Amino acid sequence: MTTIIARATFDYVCHPLKCPRCGQTSSDICGINLQTKLREHPTMDSLRVGDRLELREDPSMGGYLVIHPPREPLRVIEEWVCDECGTSFLWAILEVHDGTLASVEPAELDESTLESVDLVTGQALFLFPTVETVELMALDPAELRARIVRAEVERLAELAKG
Numbered sequence: 001m002t003t004i005i006a007r008a009t010f011d012y013v014c015h016p017l018k019c020p021r022c023g024q025t026s027s028d029i030c031g032i033n034l035q036t037k038l039r040e041h042p043t044m045d046s047l048r049v050g051d052r053l054e055l056r057e058d059p060s061m062g063g064y065l066v067i068h069p070p071r072e073p074l075r076v077i078e079e080w081v082c083d084e085c086g087t088s089f090l091w092a093i094l095e096v097h098d099g100t101l102a103s104v105e106p107a108e109l110d111e112s113t114l115e116s117v118d119l120v121t122g123q124a125l126f127l128f129p130t131v132e133t134v135e136l137m138a139l140d141p142a143e144l145r146a147r148i149v150r151a152e153v154e155r156l157a158e159l160a161k162g
């Protein structure tokens with residue numbers, strides 16, 4: 001007999017975030033589908049600011065793109081979905097200070113944001129055609145930041161066209 005143990009691969013973060021598209025602040029703070037893979041052993045917990053968040057040693061195991069050698073506090077871009085208007089591929093910066101989730105703020109995926117963070121969720125790879133992923137992982141951090149910014153600018157321009 002085989003026992004299949006489903007291992008959780010992420011935790012949720014619950015936090016009220018203001019949507020840059022519709023301007024509303026999430027009324028269902030756990031409904032924003034903000035997943036994080038920062039913990040070594042995620043348990044599908046709902047994490048809130050002030051909760052312990054023990055970081056995994058190797059962030060690439062959580063699929064993160066490392067764009068700065070991790071600093072303290074650690075700043076990480078995650079993806080979320082507006083629970084009010086349903087817009088996806090919104091971005092937020094999580095700050096982890098001394099093993100504790102210190103803050104969650106909405107952010108645009110632009111140059112100044114990328115300058116200020118250490119890790120970017122693997123969800124950012126969806127901004128690129130699949131074929132480019134391997135190539136992207138091999139880039140040096142400055143070039144990777146530039147490519148992410150360019151891909152996001154192109155995506156937003158496409159969205160604006162409707």
Ligand SMILES: [Zn+2]
Binds near residue numbers: 023024082083086
């Ligand atoms: Zn919205």
